[in-house]
Amino acid sequence: MEPGDSNSAAGGKTQSASAPPVEGVAGGGTSYGWVDGGLRGTSLGAGVIDPTKVHSEDLLHVWSMPSTANVSQQEAPRPLEKVNLLAARNERESFQIALRPKVSWATSDIAGSVQIQCTDLCSSSGDRLVVGQSITLRRVVPILGVPDALVPIDPLSPQISLHPGETAAVWVSLNVPCGQPPGLYEGEIFITAVKTELDSSRTESLPKSERYRLYRELRSCLDITEPRDYSSPEEMVQRLTSASTTLRRMLDNPALQDCQESNGFGDMMDEDVMNNVSVRLKLSLTVWDFTLPVTPSLPAVFGISETVIEDRFCLEHGTEGWYDALDHHFRWLLQYRISPFFCRWGDSMRILAYTCPWPADHPKANEYYSDPRLAAYAVPYAPILSCTDAAKNSLRREVEILKSKPHWSKAYFYLWDEPLNVDQYDMICNISNELRSYSPDVRILTTYYCGPSGSELAPSTFEAFVKVPNVLRPHTQIFCTSEWVLGTREDLVKDIVAELRPDLGEEWWTYVCMGPSDPQPNWHLGMRGTQHRAVMWRVWKEGGTGFLYWGTNCYEKAMIPSAEICFRRGLPPGDGVLFYPGEVFSSSHEPVASTRLERILSGMQDIEYLKLYSSRYGREEGLALLEKTGMYLGPDRYTLDHGPVDVMRGEVYRTCRS
């Protein structure tokens, strides 16, 4: 089957529905017996259900959903179909497994537990994608009722709990390494209803009362054998016999019975069990001979709030723990084809932005800046917060070192977030003059959504906005404008671009934050999955050469790692928050990605597909591909379903494979 086919994970069809029967005729009042799910219960009986003795398909619905679906707790079951995916090398492709209990088999609180075991994916030539490394499972957890947080499932105990009347989802990601041989990889995911850990720990492990009994018996046995002056050999025989009796009784403890037969490594199910009772989801992945460039073609720079990390993880600025935390966040975000910068706000949206917490002469700085996955980096303009001579000297030294390095072309300064008036513009110009005296080729990035107030043009007009390059030249090279200004008027792009001087190295980047709002693409919680992914489709279609996002971890202030995540007042839910602290969901310190962050990655990958196609057939054909697949036609006209995404990708695969 060809990837991109309509019954891939994408193709989610709804179950056919016919008219309900006439009221009262079905024999038990209004439309009774209409939804008859075939739960005849013949093998289940009326008592507590033992999931090890029943086929799991009698206990739960299992079906696949594409990565752009928001699988809510009320999501209705669909038929289970084989999942067919396509991925390049160095690409991550994801889909979801939806699970909904048909019955309850746990004895309390939940409907039941489910084990999800994935085989390695194997090609006919013996190549593999290995579970745990290249294949990961995460549970989709609702945030404000919307499925968003992706909490890793422990590969050693891959279980999740299902609740009565609720659909749960598991996010499956396939990460294809750069060196993976192309080919068709096939595997299976076994979904098995199991006894809950608590139910089985009650029966299989030792409850408290049993431990006390064991303890007392061990003590009394020790009393018997404890060395002393024995009166006679008979007494010793007597003691040995008595100890043996006690030991045999202990060995008869029901909780130890399974130790006799089992090998002690029985936590994973054996294949026979899975073949007999598991629901099997067949999975095939076509890895093709395209390798996504390690350095993203489009620099996407995303902010990480230094302040939030300091507060939540109780870290003092500059301590070892602080450096570790920043380093951890930097490395973790890099996997999303994102170029992170740390940031701290000052007065009037003055901002300190920096990609590397270490000074330029530190070995870590070179490691950071020359990482090929980093497409752009922010150089800290330290005087922004305290304008001392020391700060200025240290900045000059930074630039001196960096400008000699090959990675200097990736460097930029981000000084001010959305300057609004002539005073603020003047400050940017002053800094620019200083920076250009250190190195004439510095690049300064400025975000804005309107012209400056206090100039001759009314700041809120489009004309004032579009003329900003005239005011900021040569003090800004990266003119980064809000998509909100364009609204649905894609045609305004040419007016913005017409004002720029590429010959002077000027670039047009864009950003989203509070706006634009629905139905335009953005990353707010509660938007559609394709709406999240379409942010990057929009960037590619409009032709911007970079992208900025203000914050990835900008939740409300908290001073405890596991504190509840609150969104900030006045912002749309999810704005500025693309991942969560792992501590909120488990004892792990690993950040927890949102579905939105995964869709950003997918969008970044889509750009590489579109770029490949355009490099072969020209940009016009690339734009035509967007249109003819129905994937993206404009900020208010893009696909709501996943199908066209797979069609686009499948078409690039079909036409560009060698």
Next chain:
Amino acid sequence: MEPGDSNSAAGGKTQSASAPPVEGVAGGGTSYGWVDGGLRGTSLGAGVIDPTKVHSEDLLHVWSMPSTANVSQQEAPRPLEKVNLLAARNERESFQIALRPKVSWATSDIAGSVQIQCTDLCSSSGDRLVVGQSITLRRVVPILGVPDALVPIDPLSPQISLHPGETAAVWVSLNVPCGQPPGLYEGEIFITAVKTELDSSRTESLPKSERYRLYRELRSCLDITEPRDYSSPEEMVQRLTSASTTLRRMLDNPALQDCQESNGFGDMMDEDVMNNVSVRLKLSLTVWDFTLPVTPSLPAVFGISETVIEDRFCLEHGTEGWYDALDHHFRWLLQYRISPFFCRWGDSMRILAYTCPWPADHPKANEYYSDPRLAAYAVPYAPILSCTDAAKNSLRREVEILKSKPHWSKAYFYLWDEPLNVDQYDMICNISNELRSYSPDVRILTTYYCGPSGSELAPSTFEAFVKVPNVLRPHTQIFCTSEWVLGTREDLVKDIVAELRPDLGEEWWTYVCMGPSDPQPNWHLGMRGTQHRAVMWRVWKEGGTGFLYWGTNCYEKAMIPSAEICFRRGLPPGDGVLFYPGEVFSSSHEPVASTRLERILSGMQDIEYLKLYSSRYGREEGLALLEKTGMYLGPDRYTLDHGPVDVMRGEVYRTCRS
């Protein structure tokens, strides 16, 4: 403090909110640090939190909510205040405890577990309301995302799980026995964050690998002590010493360490712990000297589908298990001041309705029919399903026996659900003629919402509807009309009543089902709590003398007790479903009440308060009380908040206590 005071559980105030700070000024980007919940974390640190070492108020929000609140997962925390309740004897009064984690303290999947322990409520004269008997705790579980199912919390292990970012609710009911001495009863509820059962079983009980180790050590110890021919006393000393060493090593197992100190009965917390770390909710209940009549003043007859019970519990009609199941359902519903009838539908809304599954000459029949809690009972008209001579003879015998009993005044026949045409009316008349030949004083109940088609008046006119008694006299005594017909036109009641002949024993009852819909009172899922409770306020204000509801367990067909609950197609969610099978939520066979069923009980209790007040001051004053408290003014004008409910009850208490 007087009951009905505004800061009782009812008075839920929202936290005062002031304007957010200016963007960017707070030092970390948009409105950062605004919601600063005081989680300074000084005592919590950055590692995994041990809930036994931290005050629970640092770990979770606890606050009370009235029984009419639908506490959603997104419900925002409020301040914790003392709960003051009022109840008569033989009354159940309920409120809710809302819980929301501030941080996560469990190591996986959930934010943490909470133990909820209630003291007995004691009066100054030493009388008690005992936990487990008079005080019950149930967890509020969402159905289709709406808090509805009330799943009992095991009194021996009163714990619930909290999830990150979700508010949970516990439904607390106080049941005041008939003989309870009036007085002020006071107690406390201790809410304590605890280690999850799984976390503690991991650390405190023996994991599998430890059990294997123990097993091997016991076996090797037995090998040492096992009786045999010993070569010398020295060998025996050697063996005893060696066994002792092994036993000592086993006793050193970390999992057995706590067995040394503890007494082995440490599952309940001791008072010291609770005093030191628990959140304490103070609770006071004024029991007053009014006793709700055991027999409800207003007969409320509610259907239980026999078919649904047979299917879901896999029971064959007429078997011992079948009788047990019906008996169980009957007894369980009686506690809600409801008079149940079992029912099975035939063609064209022909219905077999009966309160007792046993024949009139069976001892159980007398037990059922003379139960003082039963206000009305349906006598089965068996020929409705199979019109044989045997069926007719058996019916005649039933009536012969019943009509001589004192409880005969509670008897009624319910033959047809909403007859629509002259043919159906004729059938009712024929049956009536037959029944009246057995006993001239039979009462026949007929439900309807329009006039018959095929008569001289257009069936859909209000005139045709209001003239139905003329057509059905003397073949119906209980004219049971849909509230949907009235809409918001309360004034139409007098037109309906004007057509009735009380001198002939004719009564006006009402019912709700699919209609009326929002904003009028009904029991659909997703309506407001006061909207559920107002169904009975409406009945009392309109002056009907009885009430019918078509179904309490009419979920979609399933053949397994724990099968997912689906609502029937074409019905509003919750319509015909007032309780759930216990098996869906735990291993219990006890039905699980909905919040809507509890609010029906509260409404039935409100009727007794209003009746008491009216018996003292007249019905006009009773109606004035409804109006001046703002509790209920009409089908689209009743309180949305709980406050006026407590004000009404408090006023009855103030003016009617002796």
